Amino acid sequence: MLTFARNKLVSVAVKDRDRLSIHAILDDDIYGLEMDLDVGIENREILAIAGKWNRWTTPECSRAMPFLQEMKGDRIDEGIGDRINKVLGRRGCRHFANLLTECCHAATEAARVIRWENAKAARPDLSFRSFLKEEARGENNGSETGASEKSASTLRPSLPRVETVCGGREPAGPGGHGGEGRTEGFVIDLHAHSFPASSCSSASVDELIEEARRIGLSGICLTDHNHVWTSGQVEALRQKHRFPVFRGNEITTNQGDMLVFGLEKDIKGIITLEELRSEVVEAGGFMIAAHPFRGFLTFSTVQLGLTPEIAAQRPLFQLVDGVEVLNGKVTEKENGFSSSVAETLRLPATGGSDAHQASEVGRYATRFFVEVHTEAELIRALKSKEYVPVAFRARKRPVKLPEISLRGACER
């Protein structure tokens, strides 16, 4: 028996010489919505847009409607999917965004049909395929877009960007001091992102380092997304700021994000976890599962039947050296769950802010019991398992730490 079905219908007709008229419906078990759109045939500009809810969930869903108008005047091109997600999806309603994405794709395809029909008026025998070939070679006058144009170019999913970790809002408490036990041990924020190495960050590397020093951290580790800092660059930063700066790399694998240390190789695209593991082992490095349950506990664990013991059986945990159990971008519940899984597996537990702006540096960090000054010392320290994750920076609200024994799960 079906537990859920979503039907979408999009129809495109010609309204007048210059514009297309698009009618679209999205109807599923939860939502029912409709959209009407006028789009310029030549320039593919969104000339008019109107939406209507038939069924919705919250009493505040109607607040999404004004955001539809923000798409008016936009043009359907390669980047339209991203703009729909940003403007309508995140600020308005992702279901309207989803349907608008389909409408834009349909408009692109309809415009192609119309160009063919126009070309056929002069040459009745022109087949669609021949037309596309000619368009690809730029042989049809007046066709500003060719068959080589990405046919599905507008099909960027307007799904929730639940994974986005950019742009936290809350500045930390004044001074940022008062992190628990900050005078003891050597405390490093093991997870931070700088711009432009991480496009989602808004902090320069200098700002991150200066903030780390200001709030009293012992060191900071740059873990930009799939980005390799050279040892020379990091050394220059150390000299410039007279502060311990380390380098890591946050690499996206088919099984989620991994923080790796001691790996020089520049990995682009999505790598499998197994491949990454081999690389890290070969390099003598260290690999930590970053925020392993980020966004995963939106559904109740009861609903999914997920317990730390069951989660611990995931093969991914057999391939990592440690688990990030305090991450500044996930909920306390998710951090707590990661912590329980790490404990179940007796895996070392770390903390890192995942800072994307300077004010986030040090929200969480890792306290080592030895001094760490070089990259080799950092790897050695990580492998020693002698550290605990800590909430370092003061927050507006007291943070409820997951139950972690004083010396971390690694010791049992």
Added chain:
Amino acid sequence: MSENILKFSMNRCTSVERLDDNTLRSVCRLRDTFTCASVEILARLPDLEIIEARAQFHHEWLEPPDVDNILLKLPGVRIGAGMLKIIKGLVGEEEESRQISYMVEECCQAIIISLTRDILVQAPTSEEGKLEFFSKMVRDNIRLYNRCAAFAAGSRLVEGTEPPG
């Protein structure tokens, strides 16, 4: 007159069913003026891990992508946060595979919404009851804050709830 005759039409249906206690099947079928395609995903609970993916893809002029090979990369991927980047990275963003990638994402998204459905059926019917129900939903999942207009500042659903940070 011919202006009422459609230039393009599309019909996409995505559905989810429970095969057994631990397995969900999500299927996305597309029929439009140029495309006839389907993508099928099997996902295992409680991890929401993709365990199998299949697809068929016929298009009027696009070269058929090597769907079998592309989809072999999907088992092991978890449905949830971070999946879009991973799916795009694995399936590829070439013109031929973009529709497949989108359909995989639609399948995964349908699974997530189907789980949401189980929660939403518990919502009360009165206005006050709904306000309380959805306010609590945001408080319990603070990640929802600012996710959409209904959960953004100014909405009654987030009154008194502190933004995440």
